Amino acid sequence: METIQTDICIIGAGSGGLSIAAGAVQMGARVVLIEGGEMGGDCLNSGCVPSKALIAAAKQAHAMTAGAAFGITPVAPEINFAKVKDHVAAVIAGIAPVDSQDRFEGLGVRVIREWARFTGPDEVTAGSFKIKARRYVVATGSRPFIPPIPGIESIPYLTNETIFAQRDRPEHLIVIGGGPIGMEMAQAHRRLGCKVTVVEAAKALGHDDPEAAAVVLARMRGEGVELLEDAPVVRVGGTDGAIEVEIKNGRIIKGSHLLMAVGRQVSLEGLGLEAAGVNHSRKGVTVGADLRSSNRKVYAVGDAAGGLQFTHVAGYHAGIVIRQMLFGLPSKSSTAHIPWATYTDPELAQVGPTEAEARKAHGDALKTMRFDYAENDRAQAERKTDGFIKVMVVKGRPIGVTIVGAQAGELIGLWALVIATKRKMGAVAGTVLPYPTLAEVSKRAAGAYFSPTLFDNPLIKRVVGVVQRYIP
Template sequence: MATELTMPKNDMDMEEGTIVKWLKNVGDKVEKGEMFMEIETDKTSMEIESPAAGVLLAQFYQGGDVVPVNTVMGYVGEAGEKVPEQAAKGDAPAAEEPKAEAAASVAEKKENEYDVAVIGGGPAGYVAAIRAAQLGGKVIIFEKDTVGGTCLNRGCIPTKTYLKTAEYIHHIEAAASRGIVVNAEHSVDMPKVVAYKDKVVKQLTGGVGSLLKGNGVKLVSGEASLEDATTVACDGKTYKADKIILCGGSKAIRIPIPGVDHKDVMTSDEILAMTEVPERLGIIGGGVIGCEMASAFSAFGSKVTIVEAMDRVVSMLDKDISAEVDKTLKKGGASVNCGRKVLEIKDNGGHPVIVTDNGEFEVDKVLLSIGRAADLGCLGKLADQIKTERGKIVVDDTMKTSVDNIYACGDINGRIMLAHSAFKMGEVAAENAVKGTAVKCDLSYVPSCLYLSPEAASVGLTEEKAKEAHPEGVRIGKFNMAANGRSVASGETTGFIKVIADNKYGQILGVHMVGGVASEMIAEAVALMQMEITVNEVAESIIHAHPSYSEAFAEACADCLGMCIHQPPKKRNKTISNSFLKCL
């Protein structure tokens, strides 16, 4: 069957696009993923990929024509294949009409038959279900626990709630320096801290449930798994679906060492339900979760000891961020012990003792924070048919698995185990599942954030990786937050913004920052990198509000050029290329 070539809807506000030119003529061979047309919208111009391979069979519009989104502009298929005639241009279907057609197909489905079935109600799953429903599909979603997944229930949201509580404590402790008199010593009522966290979680998970219901998505509670390529089994019942999206999420890893089953050893799932502040908390693993929990419980009053096998904490981030995080943790009272391999956890009079290859640490509670593994339980009877590698489902850039009608998104495919990347994967999978397209999920610029005080954030290549990828050289600009007016006024002078740029053209390769609102500031860097804006354009063309934390980003970009205003000058790099200088 011939495949429609439609005007894509590339953003929420897009209603039409202008055809600049066809890159293929009728009769030309077209490969799947090959660019066949150039279009222009009110925001950008782009080339459009073919969703299928074959021969270009028809062109209904020409260069200069303005075409509503979702309108069929032509067909690609087998040579000689007949295609539907073009509707009159004035009768081109509006953007909502395909939805109506899809809605008609929904009515034709039997009670337990669906266009799309989603297993897992976490960030990838509930977003995929809602987007599939928005596109007109009849959708069912299965969740074995509470919608929202690890992120809302046991991860991002509850952790950030604790960290905000810790931030209040830091503000109270710093109040005297700003002339605020605090007469009483502060203390932490941990049951109330947990209750507040639970209230936040309940509000957000309830919101997700309402969104699913409002979009007509059927929610089934229970542990679901694949019966076959089009059938999902859950609690003794089976459900049929044309397309299935697997979003099983992940589970905390427990290292296979003696003593790991000690009664006082917890994962990140259990520590968030603990209603007491341990006097001594040992944390195995200095990644994001470990560092955030260390920061929170140090503020709550625990004596925290971190044991990390790598030579630095948050080793996946840029080395300058690692160094700053190390200082922050130690300043908060934590003991940070890197380069230590944990051999066992033994008991000493009821207290767990972390035994490493270089010393022992006796504590009252132990948090295992060494990462998460994909939860593949949803594969069911297709466990041997769906391709996996290293315990994760293999997908292509469209989120499709080795079984043609099954997709996998979020932690379960292990590409980037973050909630915001899961959101995007879920959207892409849903669109491809409902519309039959082959849209790719671009995860080139996914930010990573660390919610300490101060925060840290990163996107793109680290300095080390950038130098490996660009042997011709890179430019590094850095601006310290101690020279930023807003930071000084706010008493948040710790940190920096570091920008890494290609030495030839000034392309931004990586941005790494530590500062008061780094998790918010990183969004600008992500957007500009996605649009391929250069450091010279940021430094010379974009005006930032003053005073603001974000001014530091522009200053760091200017520093790449040796043109930073608010810090002492540095010598211009004599090896800078002529092509880069022309960009100035």
């Protein structure tokens, strides 16, 4: 067995692991990167990239049916489902070289394509290699969670890891789980010609602002997606092409394919964390704000760190860890400024607490500013008037923002910056934006914060009156 001495050993070549490896090796550290699966991790191969490529194809199909308001006769698109999946595969292939083994070896990273296991507090084995490093990073990501539903072990089902290889169009896709993954896939498949039923045990998009979620759900129902809420699944059965899902009220939904989208679980099995003295739970490695575990040599990032499960969070964690490992600088992570988006149509984006969460934390000190897409000229021009922005403000400073509507995932970036840099509402209200753009919904919401002071203040009106009478 070959022993490798190195500065940093990273387990997992997803977003977080790759970011750390690239940054560290280019700044002079010796880096070993271990990956037993595919380079690029879930995001590239079975998550963000293929799902957004599929959504893009579905948007093109939907546009052909939605032109009547513009004076364009709707037509039924001819959908070649296999070629849609070729498009998805081509997008992955176009991005893959950036995450490839060749690229990272070219940067100077030692890449080992094996499964890793801790054999001690400062030692990892992977295949025929023993790695002894000064510091380790667990960046193993997560995988689909499959709940123990009676019958699930005996029927074929899809997850995000397998659905993008499905080249035959499902006649009737049943989706168990009404979270972001389930809802994105439900709408995309409906637009691509599938009958779709979503079964959710509680409320669809239940972790989001309920008013914003209602806008998305209304659109999906309008497009023909059947949404069953408060419908726990008690049994599944059937065979390939003939699936049955029984819900608590006794109703049986019959479909051709089943997608399990009820959440994700952190991938820590087989890592030997006990041997390394690394405390962990089913939620992930137990870490502090500095992302260090109970073993000071071992960090965890991304999904493995047990917090928000987003690709951009893993990239953010990479910066936190690099500052500590390479420069010895104290650095701590926070979630207050982390945005996220659900890429349905309309999109739903959030940074910071929702209105209900902010109200619970701040009570009467909270002010909520709102502006509707229907009052935005660009939204009117493009017939994309469904949606709104809602800004939660405490003492002049935004603490949370909800946006539902066209390009919400793009618009939330401004507010992530404002919250991260602790700017006040005046910074957004004073920004000059090109007209007409959807971005103006943010400026108008910020301006609304100052409207009562400017327009409903008797003192302001007296001052204006004096100026108009006496100052030439």
